[in-house]
Every structure is written in C-alpha cells, then in structure tokens.
Amino acid sequence: MKSTAYDIVVVGAGMVGAALALALTRAGWQVALIDRAAPVPFEASQRPDLRVSAISSGSERWLRELGVWEGIVQRRSTPFRRMSVWEQQAGLLAQIPALAQLSARARTTFDAADLKRPQLGHIVENPVTQSALWEALEADGRATLLAPATLVSLTQDEQQATVTLKDQILTAPLVIAADGAASMTRQQVSIGTSSDQYQQHAMVITVAHEAPAQDITWQMFTPTGPRAYLPLPTIDGQCWGSLVWYHDPHTLDRLAALDETALLDAIRDAFPEELPRLQGAPAHGRFPIARQHAHQYSKGRVVLVGDAAHTINPLAGQGLNLGFQDAQCLSRLLTQARRQQGDPGASGLLQAYEQERRPENTLMMTAMDLFYHGFSNRHPPLKLLRNLGLGLAGSLSPARNEVARFAMGLDGHLSRPMKTLLRRLPL
Numbered sequence: 368m369k370s371t372a373y374d375i376v377v378v379g380a381g382m383v384g385a386a387l388a389l390a391l392t393r394a395g396w397q398v399a400l401i402d403r404a405a406p407v408p409f410e411a412s413q414r415p416d417l418r419v420s421a422i423s424s425g426s427e428r429w430l431r432e433l434g435v436w437e438g439i440v441q442r443r444s445t446p447f448r449r450m451s452v453w454e455q456q457a458g459l460l461a462q463i464p465a466l467a468q469l470s471a472r473a474r475t476t477f478d479a480a481d482l483k484r485p486q487l488g489h490i491v492e493n494p495v496t497q498s499a500l501w502e503a504l505e506a507d508g509r510a511t512l513l514a515p516a517t518l519v520s521l522t523q524d525e526q527q528a529t530v531t532l533k534d535q536i537l538t539a540p541l542v543i544a545a546d547g548a549a550s551m552t553r554q555q556v557s558i559g560t561s562s563d564q565y566q567q568h569a570m571v572i573t574v575a576h577e578a579p580a581q582d583i584t585w586q587m588f589t590p591t592g593p594r595a596y597l598p599l600p601t602i603d604g605q606c607w608g609s610l611v612w613y614h615d616p617h618t619l620d621r622l623a624a625l626d627e628t629a630l631l632d633a634i635r636d637a638f639p640e641e642l643p644r645l646q647g648a649p650a651h652g653r654f655p656i657a658r659q660h661a662h663q664y665s666k667g668r669v670v671l672v673g674d675a676a677h678t679i680n681p682l683a684g685q686g687l688n689l690g691f692q693d694a695q696c697l698s699r700l701l702t703q704a705r706r707q708q709g710d711p712g713a714s715g716l717l718q719a720y721e722q723e724r725r726p727e728n729t730l731m732m733t734a735m736d737l738f739y740h741g742f743s744n745r746h747p748p749l750k751l752l753r754n755l756g757l758g759l760a761g762s763l764s765p766a767r768n769e770v771a772r773f774a775m776g777l778d779g780h781l782s783r784p785m786k787t788l789l790r791r792l793p794l
C-alpha cells in the first residue's frame with residue numbers, strides 16, 4: 368500500500384477539523400485532512416439545512432482571520448441582534464397577577480444596541496460553513512484533502528503515528544482527532560470519556576413562516592425542557608426559522624410521527640406567542656443530548672479537538688464555538704513550534720494545549736448546566752442555586768445574568784468570584 372509522510376494528519380473535516388487544517392497549512396505545516404464524506408456542494412436556492420449553529424463574535428473573528436468569513440456571508444447567514452430567555456408562566460402562577468408580573472420580569476433580553484455591537488452573533492447552516500472552509504482549503508492548494516476516506520486503524524510509536532485508510536497509509540509526528548463525538552481516533556488510542564445523558568432529547572424543526580424576517584433568537588424554558596427559535600435567511604422571498612424542542616424521547620417520537628399539518632398544530636399549541644405565523648415545517652430531526660468529556664486530550668502523538676474532546680448541552684449553542692477555541696489554541700502553539708522548527712507532536716506542546724483548554728471547556732460545561740437548571744423550574748440543583756444566593760428563579764439577579772451572558776457566548780470571560788464558584792459546584 369502507498370505510504371505518504373506528512374507533518375500533521377487531521378482526521379475529520381467537520382467545521383473544527385477543516386478550520387484547523389487551514390490554519391496549520393497557512394503556518395507552513397504539511398497537512399493531510401481526511402473525512403469519510405466529501406462536503407455537500409452548496410446551492411443558493413436550496414432550503415435551509417436542518418443543522419445550524421449560532422456563531423459567536425469570537426468565532427467570527429477567527430474565521431475572518433482565516434479569510435473564510437466572506438465566503439460564509441456570500442453564501443448565507445443570519446445576524447441576530449436580540450436574544451431573549453424566559454420561563455413559561457403556567458398554571459396557578461399565571462393566574463395570580465402579582466406572581467405573573469414577577470415571572471414576566473424574569474425575561475432576560477440582550478440587545479446588540481445596548482452592548483454597542485452591530486449584532487450578537489450569526490446563525491449559519493453547518494454545510495455553509497463547511498463548504499466555505501473547503502473552498503478556502505482548495506484555493507490555498509497546499510493541504511492534501513482526502514474525502515471520502517475513512518480511518519481504518521491508527522498505531523503509533525515514539526517518533527510518529529500511522530494512519531491506515533482503506534487504500535493508503537499516512538504517517539505523521541502528529542495526528543489531530545477532529546472526528547466528532549464518537550471519535551474513532553480517540554477509541555483507537557484508548558482515551559476514555561466521562562459522559563452524562565440528559566433526560567431530554569432535542570427535536571430540530573425547520574419552519575417556513577410569514578414575514579417579517581426575524582432578528583431575534585429566543586428560548587422559553589418549560590418544566591419539560593426549553594423551546595427555542597433561531598432566525599434563518601429569507602430565500603426567494605420565503606422567511607425561514609429553526610425551532611428546537613427539548614422533551615423526553617417518548618414525546619418526541621410521537622411528534623416525529625405526525626404529518627406536517629398535525630406537527631404545525633402541535634407547535635402552535637406548545638410554542639409561545641412570540642412564534643411568527645407558521646406556513647410549513649418541511650424537515651425535522653432528533654438529537655440526543657449528552658455531556659461528554661475525554662479523560663485526557665492527548666496520548667502519545669494524538670491530540671483531540673472539538674466534539675472528539677467534549678460535547679455539551681446544545682441549549683445555548685456553544686459546542687462549535689468551544690471547538691473553534693480549541694483549534695485556535697492548538698494552531699497558536701503549533702505556529703510557534705513551526706517558527707522554532709519544533710516537533711509538532713512534542714509532549715510539552717500537547718500538555719500546554721490541555722492545560723489551557725480543559726479548564727475553559729469544563730467551565731463552559733458547568734455554566735451551561737447552571738444556565739439549564741437555573742432556568743428550569745423543577746430541577747433539584749435550583750435549590751442549590753437558591754441556597755448559594757444566586758437568586759430566585761424569577762429574579763433578575765446580576766449573577767444569573769452573568770452566567771447567562773457567558774453561556775450564550777456574549778461574554779468570553781466570567782468574573783473571578785463566579786469562576787471560583789462554578790469550579791466548586793457539584794453539577
């Protein structure tokens with residue numbers, strides 16, 4: 368079998384792997400990027416894809432530096448200027464005016480104008496980001512792009528790792544696993560994970576709705592899980608949105624079996640009045656929600672990034688943003704190593720990466736759980752939050768706002784006392 372030597376092999380050309388491969392190629396490394404599937408070509412007239420991501424301003428900045436952001440905007444993206452979160456008023460609470468008023472005050476809205484920013488972020492379909500990245504890699508021309516190509520096995524010794532594909536062998540002093548939550552690369556080097564399955568799954572529904580197009584994303588928390596709306600682009604005069612409906616798997620099975628008319632009725636019953644007037648729900652899909660964290664981020668000459676290293680509750684849409692932060696950190700360390708003609712798989716470099724990224728990823732996982740439980744009105748940790756003085760479910764506590772802003776990617780940092788508190792929480 369043909370064998371080719373590279374500096375770095377990236378397994379997985381999802382958004383994180385492709386962006387990292389581009390950054391490393393630009394730094395002068397010889398990179399091979401492999402994926403079991405070639406990216407689907409993007410057509411401007413196609414209706415929105417089911418998989419969409421809220422891209423934070425930090426991720427946008429990095430994609431701009433890589434020269435990819437223009438390609439995303441030219442395809443399509445939807446800026447959102449406002450973001451709202453609140454708890455559903457239900458039963459007796461909604462009947463008693465004083466309590467209903469208190470509950471209404473629990474609505475937290477962030478507005479780009481207040482933060483003196485043009486927008487809070489962009490909703491982008493995942494295939495749009497992927498195809499813009501792939502185009503940039505092809506235009507650069509230096510990385511070897513192998514797709515479709517599936518990892519068959521991986522072995523390593525002190526000098527290098529060997530990646531075996533169906534019809535060829537790749538060797539490199541560093542292999543980057545960017546092959547997602549079920550990473551085969553991670554399994555090949557026997558890195559274990561700790562994981563927690565949440566009780567709810569997420570049903571994502573693409574909906575067509577009446578004008579006007581929306582510039583707000585919102586999330587209403589209910590005792591059975593949040594219900595969210597994300598604005599999507601207007602295509603040929605048709606406004607689109609993406610709904611996320613968290614519920615127990617059994618209820619989502621029932622909803623998924625409904626025909627489109629019945630599903631639209633169920634959505635209208637369950638979603639709040641903020642929902643624009645719906646015209647169709649042509650596509651939906653289901654995603655289990657799991658929190659997973661690899662026990663270590665590297666072993667020998669293999670290092671994990673993105674979902675291969677960690678998955679978090681998609682509630683506030685931060686998984687991809689965290690993956691991009693991993694990629695930025697590793698690319699910065701590897702760019703320095705390139706300048707010093709260092710070994711890309713040196714253990715000191717891989718340890719420095721984990722030392723920087725693990726605490727940040729853990730903090731975001733905890734903030735997300737705090738955000739999730741802090742707004743749910745039936746979860747035991749809420750009691751813990753109250754005891755900790757983080758405020759009642761219905762109050763506009765500054766602490767809760769701080770956690771919400773961080774969890775939603777509006778603030779890149781938490782205050783020192785909040786960091787300390789979060790690191791101590793048994794969530």
Ligand SMILES: Cc1cc2nc3c(=O)[nH]c(=O)nc-3n(C[C@H](O)[C@H](O)[C@H](O)COP(=O)(O)OP(=O)(O)OC[C@H]3O[C@@H](n4cnc5c(N)ncnc54)[C@H](O)[C@@H]3O)c2cc1C
Nearest residue numbers: 379381383403420421518546547673674684685686687688
């Ligand atoms: C419902 C839902 C909503 C979400 N919303 C948001 C959001 O709004 N914002 C946000 O930041 N995040 C969001 N996320 C999380 C986000 O989608 C993920 O964190 C992100 O896609 C991870 O990117 P990745 O490149 O690490 O992995 P992946 O996207 O999983 O890519 C892995 C790649 O590896 C390839 N691959 C896998 N195995 C092999 C193999 N053996 N050989 C070769 N190639 C292989 C796959 O084909 C794939 O291309 C959401 C997640 C869910 C479930």
